Amino acid sequence: xxxxxxxxxxxxxxxxxxxxxxxxxxxxxxxxxxxxxxxxxxxxxxxxxxxxxxxxxxxxxxxxxxxxxxxxxxxxxxxxxxxxxxxxxxxxxxxxxxxxx
Numbered sequence: 869x870x871x872x873x874x875x876x877x878x879x880x881x882x883x884x885x886x887x888x889x890x891x892x893x894x895x896x897x898x899x900x901x902x903x904x905x906x907x908x909x910x911x912x913x914x915x916x917x918x919x920x921x922x923x924x925x926x927x928x929x930x931x932x933x934x935x936x937x938x939x940x941x942x943x944x945x946x947x948x949x950x951x952x953x954x955x956x957x958x959x960x961x962x963x964x965x966x967x968x969x
Contacts, residue, residue, distance in 0.1 A: 909949075909951075
């Protein structure tokens with residue numbers, strides 16, 4: 869059974885902003901970004917243990933291809949997987965570190 873995916877509100881905002889930004893760059897690119905995030909989330913659901921820890925309970929999964937500067941930060945609970953951030957490596961790492969505490 870797959871665990872439910874639960875986005876933190878700030879992670880959902882990051883995700884939605886990135887989709888919009890990519891869509892503004894080129895029609896269809898936002899859809900491609902969304903598909904890649906969803907693909908990585910499916911990988912997390914299949915085998916969350918394969919992703920490395922970056923905090924006491926938080927793991928990191930990197931996107932591939934043209935979206936490789938993004939990573940998904942998440943934690944695993946028995947009943948759900950919490951998405952802490954859909955983080956752009958060009959963003960503020962200090963802000964991310966605060967969320968990972």
